[in-house]
Amino acid sequence: QQPVQSPQAVILREGEDAVINCSSSKALYSVHWYRQKHGEAPVFLMILLKGGEQKGHEKISASFNEKKQQSSLYLTASQLSYSGTYFCGGRYNNNDMRFGAGTRLTVKP
């Protein structure tokens, strides 16, 4: 009962786009996205609830496809500050939250 993230790692040039996926074999009630920089605590980005909603925060947005039990995080025109490891947290119907293994994003100048 743990979301699966893909890819495991991404390397981008500044200004390029990236998509990080999070999928679950069990029904997700909500998806929570976090970013963690090396040696620091995970920082909350956004929550997506059931209903296929999309959300955005500056040039980072996400979607949640309830039917596919899949969420995607979209990073547009990436900046150096986007570098870090992105985790999705899946909230299940029993309200447990479990995290994926993370996707390491490196943005190079």
Add this chain to the structure above:
Amino acid sequence: NAGVMQNPRHLVRRRGQEARLRCSPMKGHSHVYWYRQLPEEGLKFMVYLQKENIIDESGMPKERFSAEFPKEGPSILRIQQVVRGDSAAYFCASSPRGRLTPQETQYFGPGTRLLVL
């Protein structure tokens, strides 16, 4: 508004010693979660506590590990007779309402890096 506080930030112990990790949740938060993170890996859930109650300890090793969240004071994760495999970053997170509201998220502290020699 102070965030989640954890101390110590770094802890070195020799095999067989005890480690005590403290977590003070955000003001107004009464739900605390502990996670362990091994190098280059994800966050593994350990335990979920409310004030004076352990709600879910399904991720806690059966031996040597215990957690509490007393009425007064911080939450404490205690590891007895530490072994090298306990070396990891331990993160605490808090939320105001816990699991009853799916849209509620958790806010993380800076973590305690435990090194067992």
